[in-house]
Amino acid sequence: MDTPPNVHDAEPIPESARAEIDRLLQSGDLFRYTAPEDAPVALLETEFAKMMGAKYALAVASCSAALFLSLKALDLPRNTKVLIPAFTFAAVPSSVVHADCTPVLVEVQDNYRIDMTDFEAKLTPDVGAVIISHMRGHTSDMDAIMRLCDAAEIPVIEDAAHSLGTRWHGRKIGTIGKIGCFSFQSYKMLNAGEGGILITDDAELAARAVIMSGAYEHNWKKHKTPRGENSTDLEDAFARWQNKLPLYNTRLSNLSAAVIRPQLGELDRRVTDGLRNHDYVAAKLEKCPWISVPAPLVPETRAPDSIQFNLIDVTDDETRAFQEAAKSRGVSVQVFGMSEDNARAFWNWQFIGDQGPLPKTRAMLSRACDTRLPVRLKKPELDFIADAITAAIDDVKSRKKCSAA
Numbered sequence: 023m024d025t026p027p028n029v030h031d032a033e034p035i036p037e038s039a040r041a042e043i044d045r046l047l048q049s050g051d052l053f054r055y056t057a058p059e060d061a062p063v064a065l066l067e068t069e070f071a072k073m074m075g076a077k078y079a080l081a082v083a084s085c086s087a088a089l090f091l092s093l094k095a096l097d098l099p100r101n102t103k104v105l106i107p108a109f110t111f112a113a114v115p116s117s118v119v120h121a122d123c124t125p126v127l128v129e130v131q132d133n134y135r136i137d138m139t140d141f142e143a144k145l146t147p148d149v150g151a152v153i154i155s156h157m158r159g160h161t162s163d164m165d166a167i168m169r170l171c172d173a174a175e176i177p178v179i180e181d182a183a184h185s186l187g188t189r190w191h192g193r194k195i196g197t198i199g200k201i202g203c204f205s206f207q208s209y210k211m212l213n214a215g216e217g218g219i220l221i222t223d224d225a226e227l228a229a230r231a232v233i234m235s236g237a238y239e240h241n242w243k244k245h246k247t248p249r250g251e252n253s254t255d256l257e258d259a260f261a262r263w264q265n266k267l268p269l270y271n272t273r274l275s276n277l278s279a280a281v282i283r284p285q286l287g288e289l290d291r292r293v294t295d296g297l298r299n300h301d302y303v304a305a306k307l308e309k310c311p312w313i314s315v316p317a318p319l320v321p322e323t324r325a326p327d328s329i330q331f332n333l334i335d336v337t338d339d340e341t342r343a344f345q346e347a348a349k350s351r352g353v354s355v356q357v358f359g360m361s362e363d364n365a366r367a368f369w370n371w372q373f374i375g376d377q378g379p380l381p382k383t384r385a386m387l388s389r390a391c392d393t394r395l396p397v398r399l400k401k402p403e404l405d406f407i408a409d410a411i412t413a414a415i416d417d418v419k420s421r422k423k424c425s426a427a
């Protein structure tokens with residue numbers, strides 16, 4: 023194949039979404055709380071909770087809104103410290119600021135996972151919560167994190183925005199911490215353009231988040247447990263919090279739910295395809311001495327829809343030249359710390375103030391490359407991408423070692 027693959031489009035939305043969308047357009051019933059029961063958003067919550075094995079799910083406007091509501095649900099006093107990894111998307115420190123808390127950045131290693139020495143040092147008694155961003159689906163050491171946080175009684179929120187389908191010791195990512203948050207933005211495993219969902223087994227947190235998401239008056243009565251029965255734990259919690267919480271109105275529309283629900287059945291296949299595609303490209307890149315693809319941690323089974331790799335023994339100029347060379351070969355590679363104003367480079371989060379030098383994360387970001395690999399790509403497209411990347415590094419190195427590999 024000689025034309026670059028399209029890496030921007032997601033998979034088509036399953037055809038079965040159309041009938042439900044037509045029905046909603048006919049009736050105009052787009053608001054989740056109009057119907058007395060079984061609104062598409064409520065059905066999505068029930069199905070998602072069941073799929074994940076969680077008790078409660080709350081669908082909202084974005085994963086950012088889910089992270090914000092998670093922090094508000096924890097009832098943290100103003101300016102409480104919240105640990106987050108220094109390698110994540112700008113939406114994560116933003117959600118902490120939005121919740122009137124103070125983000126504290128933790129160093130990340132060159133395998134994109136949290137540096138546990140820095141994590142342990144920063145997990146001081148004044149930390150009120152921890153957000154673990156499984157950035158680009160890379161899972162940090164959840165055994166060590168949960169051991170430390172459980173011992174200190176500090177709640178863990180999993181930012182699994184880009185990690186749906188990933189497993190840790192076989193367990194679904196997003197079900198390990200107290201709350202798990204996911205995204206339905208178009209670049210994630212389930213695509214509604216925009217949207218998010220949080221899951222928890224804690225009735226108190228679920229009730230608080232539901233009310234604050236905009237379940238005004240008695241709309242909370244339309245929230246059910248996965249079994250479809252009203253849970254008394256949840257009802258008691260709703261009664262306790264009635265009229266006591268602000269309403270942030272960050273709900274999901276029925277149209278979005280109608281787009282997402284038919285994709286739930288596609289998830290397992292997307293995860294399998296994404297992992298197969300990733301590992302195929304990774305194996306080709308690994309043959310090149312100037313490229314290293316960090317291995318998953320032993321307990322981790324990944325669900326990637328993009329690939330990250332590090333450039334080895336290259337200068338800053340060569341790194342920039344490599345990006346240009348890949349681009350001219352039709353493949354967009356971003357080096358997180360090299361492109362101007364990148365939203366994943368912590369020094370661009372100027373709204374959180376100076377967080378110190380964070381040398382490990384900075385060094386990683388200056389050599390870590392990111393390329394999209396939508397799960398629908400086929401072998402010739404994967405070959406095109408892998409070959410363009412290896413040829414691009416040869417373009418900038420005088421001795422050719424990679425393109426022949």
Ligand SMILES: *Cc1c(COP(=O)(O)O)cnc(C)c1O
Nearest residue numbers: 084085086111113183184205207
């Ligand atoms: C996409 C993403 C987010 C934000 O999700 P939205 O639904 O766009 O708010 C947060 N964290 C990570 C790791 C992401 O990949």
